[in-house]
Amino acid sequence: MRKKRLIRVIYTLPFLIPLLLFWIIPLILALIISFTDWDYISSDINFVGLYNYIDIFTDPDFVKALSNTFVFGLGTIFATIVLGLIFALLFQKNFTGRKIYQTIIFSPWVTPTVAVSLVWSWIYDPDKGFANFILKTLGLKPLEWLHSSKTAMLGIIIFTVWKSIGWTMLFYLGALERVPKSTYEAAEIDGGNYLGKFIHVTLPLISPTTYFLFIINLITSIQVYDQIQIMTQGGPGGSTTTLLYLYYEKAFQNFQMGSANAVAIVILTIIILLSFMSSYISKRWVHYE
Amino acid sequence: MRIKEKTFLTMKHILLISVGIVFAFPFMWMIFGVFKTNNEIWQEPYKLLPSNWDIGEIIIGLGNIDFSQYMLNSIYVGVFGTLSILLISTLFTYVIVFMKNKNTNFIFAVVLATYMLPSAVTYVPSYVILANLNMLDKLNGMIFSCLANVFSIFYLRQSFLKMSFDYIEAARIDGASHFKILYHVIFPLNKSAFYTVGVLTLVQLYSSYMWPGIILNSQDKYLVSQGLRQFFIQDGAYGMNWSEVMLASTITILPVIIIFILVQKWFVTGIVQDSGVKG
Numbered sequence: 310m311r312k313k314r315l316i317r318v319i320y321t322l323p324f325l326i327p328l329l330l331f332w333i334i335p336l337i338l339a340l341i342i343s344f345t346d347w348d349y350i351s352s353d354i355n356f357v358g359l360y361n362y363i364d365i366f367t368d369p370d371f372v373k374a375l376s377n378t379f380v381f382g383l384g385t386i387f388a389t390i391v392l393g394l395i396f397a398l399l400f401q402k403n404f405t406g407r408k409i410y411q412t413i414i415f416s417p418w419v420t421p422t423v424a425v426s427l428v429w430s431w432i433y434d435p436d437k438g439f440a441n442f443i444l445k446t447l448g449l450k451p452l453e454w455l456h457s458s459k460t461a462m463l464g465i466i467i468f469t470v471w472k473s474i475g476w477t478m479l480f481y482l483g484a485l486e487r488v489p490k491s492t493y494e495a496a497e498i499d500g501g502n503y504l505g506k507f508i509h510v511t512l513p514l515i516s517p518t519t520y521f522l523f524i525i526n527l528i529t530s531i532q533v534y535d536q537i538q539i540m541t542q543g544g545p546g547g548s549t550t551t552l553l554y555l556y557y558e559k560a561f562q563n564f565q566m567g568s569a570n571a572v573a574i575v576i577l578t579i580i581i582l583l584s585f586m587s588s589y590i591s592k593r594w595v596h597y598e
Numbered sequence: 599m600r601i602k603e604k605t606f607l608t609m610k611h612i613l614l615i616s617v618g619i620v621f622a623f624p625f626m627w628m629i630f631g632v633f634k635t636n637n638e639i640w641q642e643p644y645k646l647l648p649s650n651w652d653i654g655e656i657i658i659g660l661g662n663i664d665f666s667q668y669m670l671n672s673i674y675v676g677v678f679g680t681l682s683i684l685l686i687s688t689l690f691t692y693v694i695v696f697m698k699n700k701n702t703n704f705i706f707a708v709v710l711a712t713y714m715l716p717s718a719v720t721y722v723p724s725y726v727i728l729a730n731l732n733m734l735d736k737l738n739g740m741i742f743s744c745l746a747n748v749f750s751i752f753y754l755r756q757s758f759l760k761m762s763f764d765y766i767e768a769a770r771i772d773g774a775s776h777f778k779i780l781y782h783v784i785f786p787l788n789k790s791a792f793y794t795v796g797v798l799t800l801v802q803l804y805s806s807y808m809w810p811g812i813i814l815n816s817q818d819k820y821l822v823s824q825g826l827r828q829f830f831i832q833d834g835a836y837g838m839n840w841s842e843v844m845l846a847s848t849i850t851i852l853p854v855i856i857i858f859i860l861v862q863k864w865f866v867t868g869i870v871q872d873s874g875v876k877g
Contacts, residue, residue, distance in 0.1 A: 316776055317693050317702065324690035325705070328746035332712050335723035342722065396617075399610060406611070412862070413618045416625070419858045421805030423823035424847040427830055428624045428631075431639075431840075439623070471621065524714070532716045535807045539827060553718050553808075560722050561812060573719040584714055 336577075343570035350564065361571035371572070373547055374555040377462065381551060382530040384466040385473070390522055392470065393477025394515075398507075400478070401485050415475030422472065426539040429468050430455065433540070440464075455541050458548035465549055468536055473529070477522055484518035485511070520591045524584055531576055552576050625851075631844035632656060639840045659845050667818055668825030669849065671737060675821060676804035679741040683799050684792065687750040692780060694751070695758040696766055706755075713748045718808065725812060735815050743813070744803060750795045757791035758784065793864035801854055822850045 343361055347354045365371040396414060400407055417425065432439045433454035441451035454464045492510050534553045537543060543550035543558070550558075552572060560569035631639060633648035633656070694706050724743060725734075733739030765787065769779045785792065807823040814820060820828065829843055 313697065317697055317699075320689040320693045320776075321702070321705065323686045324746060324751070327742065327744075328709065328712070328748075330727055331724045331743050332715070332717075332720060332746055332748075333708075335720035335727065336715070338723035338726075339719055399614065404607065404610070406614075410614045410618055412859075413621050416855065416858070417621065419801050419854050420625075420851045421807075421823055421826075421854065423805070423807055423826050424850040425624055425628075427826065427843055427847055428628045431627075432624065439627070471624075528714065528716055532718050534718070535823070538807075539830070556718065556721075557808070566722055570722055573722070576716055577719050580714060580716060 339570045339573050339577075342566055343568075343574050345567050347566040348564050349566055357567065361568045362575075365568055365571050365575070370547060370550070371555065374550045374552050375575075377547075377549060378531060378533075378551045378553075380462060381466060381469075381533060382527065384462075385469045385530050386523065386526045388466070388470045389473050389477050389526055390519065393474050393522070394481050394519075396474065396478040397481030397485055400482060411475075411478075414478060417472045418475040422535040423539055425472070426468070426536050429536075430540050433464050456545060458544075458546040461541050461545060461549045465533075465536055465540065468540070469530075469533065472536075473526070477526070480518055480522055481515065484515040488514045516591075520587065523587060527583055527587075528580060531580060628844050628847050628851075632659075632841055632848055634841055634844075636840055656845065659842055665822075665825060665846050665849060668820050668822045669853075671819060672804050672822040673853070675737055675740055675810075676800045679744055679803045680796055680800045682741065683745060683747045683750055684796055686745055687747060687754055687795070688780060688784070688792075691751055691754040691758055692776070692784065695755055696763070709748055709751055713752055721809065721812060728813060734813055735819055737814070737819060740810055740813060740821075741803075743809070747799060750799060753795050754788070754791055757788045761787050790864045793861050797857060797861055800857065804854060826850060 344356055344358060345354050346357050346360075400411060435441060435451065435453050435456055438454065440454060444451050452460045455461045488511060492514065532553050533551055534557065537549050537551060537554055538557075541549045543554045553576065556569050556572045556576070559565045559572060630648055633651055638648060694702055698706075728734050728739055728743055731739070731742075733742060761784075765783050766779060769783050774782070804821075805823055806821065807827075810821045811824055814824070817828070826843075826846055829846055
């Protein structure tokens, strides 16, 4: 019995130490720092109460970053989930070339963001880029893409969707495979057509996966940073500055640790609120067997 | 009916081929770009294929870009980081699943709660802690700070739970040590989960950008993503040698693509079958 206890300690400690050092303690510290005026250099730290929170919420840059993050999240999550599901449906039955198509659609997800961002920054070049070449070929007006505050976010969203669709598709493929064949047959006997079957049988049965993917995509999209840092640096005119980008600027460029950590706590609160909300919705709508 | 099915299949192929082209285009452009001169890249009308395939120039280019240090750093962090994460997570999950009691249940609840949390929120305090441990600007510091990988616990646990406990019991009755059970029973029965977690962590560590950008500041400690960025900014978008940037990008993605293709069988079936989702 004693030995068993010892094993428990020895086996869990290597995980618990880094968990404590780089997750739990930092979370508590982040909360504490957000109530101070710490600037990283001076040893003089004062508690300033809610000052940092009032400061960021009255700061137009923060409000803009908040709405940018919202637009980015909404755009990428929706497009990724819908398109990912459509691709999974296309791949549901086996046919020649299925594996190759799947690999191509999945490959952007495994490649490092920075490496592919560089090519994409060429694709979005207003004069000679490939995106405008396609628009012109289709007879549409070329866009300024990353050079205009109106379209820069759209460019980032398209890139992110391109990169993350394969991952979503893979999860949906798994979910579709687990839908029992008998439920389809039952629907067929009842005379359901394809669309009817999809809405009444497939969609409810894969709803746990949709819920899971929503949460996962939510967490990643609130933390978007790499592609923005490479492709736009938050610009033009702050149009692609997201919450995390603002956090980075405040913390590691301006050393405003207090207000940076207030932004971090806001990010955290948003995620917690949204996941509570979606778990509430999922209890009513998501179909668990 | 047969004809209808056939046209449907043809339409599906046409759709997928065009989608495939859109998805593969950036990669094709990257690889062809390696062989192009700056003029060729910016010229109009477009030329997809370069005018000459000069392997010799590429070898000279390889000498010019001096990218090997970044590659070695990233491979070191990726391989050793992944192996350590797998080992630590396996031991922890073993206790959580097969030796559980009140305390371990509580610990697991705490771990589960951190699963939803964005790691970026902890960057400032983690930086300070790492500085106090004297591990800033060190590759091992980077690995150490990433060891608590909650996703891998979550995924391995899901897989372990599906095993029959009888195997473990039988091995225990035979007097096998915990380590033997892990090696001879748990590992072979959860191979696809181990491969999945392994590939995902490897890709994540190898390509990570923001966190190493904060803690690794000397150029000889840069990971590939930082190295690439360095390339991109040093001469500005028009001043730089695009074929070298494309060469560096291609070299960066090559190892990941190769690993992905090698373990694809395990990896994809792993996600398709156990997804880590209820239902």
